[in-house]
Amino acid sequence: MPRGSKDKYTDKQKRKAEHIEESYESRGVSKGEAEARAWATVNKQSGGGERKGGSGQKKSPEKKAAARKSSARRAAETREGVPRPGSKLESMTRPELMDLARKRDIRGRSTMRKAELIEALG
Known part of the structure; x- marks a missing residue:
C-alpha cells in the first residue's frame, strides 16, 4: 500500500499512476497491490513528486544568451x-x-x- 501524501505529484503523474493501476486491476491484481505498483512505477520513471529541475541556479535569458555567445x-x-x-x-x-x-x-x-x-x- 502506498504511503504518504500524493499532493507533491503533478497532475500528469497522478493520471499516469491511475492508468497503470487500472491496467494492473484489469489483470487481476488486488486494488492495494495495483496502487502500490502504480506509484512505484511512477516514482521510478519520474523520480517521485513534483521537482524543480536543475541545480537551483536560475539565469536570466539575457545572461544565458550572453554566455552562449561568449562560449561560441x-x-x-x-x-x-x-x-x-x-x-x-x-x-x-x-x-x-x-x-x-x-x-x-x-x-x-x-x-x-x-x-x-x-x-x-x-
Whole structure:
C-alpha cells in the first residue's frame, strides 16, 4: 500500500499512476497491490513528486544568451588557431603556428619547421 501524501505529484503523474493501476486491476491484481505498483512505477520513471529541475541556479535569458555567445566565440577562436591568452608559442602545435603565421602574413611559412615558425612569430 502506498504511503504518504500524493499532493507533491503533478497532475500528469497522478493520471499516469491511475492508468497503470487500472491496467494492473484489469489483470487481476488486488486494488492495494495495483496502487502500490502504480506509484512505484511512477516514482521510478519520474523520480517521485513534483521537482524543480536543475541545480537551483536560475539565469536570466539575457545572461544565458550572453554566455552562449561568449562560449561560441571562444570555441571559434580555438578552431581558427588563435592562441589562448597566456599560451606560449612553444606549447602550440605546428598547424596552430601555421594559422597564426598566415594571419600575420609571414613569408616562407609553408616550408618552415615548427622551431622556425616559433622564431618567426616571436
